[in-house]
Amino acid sequence: MIIAVSLAYLGIIFIQVPYMVKNALWPELAAFSFLLVLAMVYSFGLLLNWQLPNLIDGLKLLFIPVTQFMEQMLG
Numbered sequence: 001m002i003i004a005v006s007l008a009y010l011g012i013i014f015i016q017v018p019y020m021v022k023n024a025l026w027p028e029l030a031a032f033s034f035l036l037v038l039a040m041v042y043s044f045g046l047l048l049n050w051q052l053p054n055l056i057d058g059l060k061l062l063f064i065p066v067t068q069f070m071e072q073m074l075g
Contacts, residue, residue, distance in 0.1 A: 002047055009040055 013036070020029040045052045 002044070005043055005047065009036070012036070 016032060017029065019025075020032065042052060
């Protein structure tokens with residue numbers, strides 16, 4: 001399964017990166033690279049049974065203080 005995921009990522013890279021470099025889309029290439037690395041780490045982490053952070057826990061950590069502040073402001 002790891003080989004299949006690796007081949008899928010390599011296919012995406014070989015399709016997208018030459019086009020972005022040829023057309024000098026440097027900000028898009030930076031964003032693409034960042035998001036692709038995040039996706040690769042998370043997908044390989046799932047395949048290898050790593051302890052990965054839960055996105056919902058991160059969102060709760062971010063939005064609970066905002067919600068409490070809004071409740072205080074609005075009464």
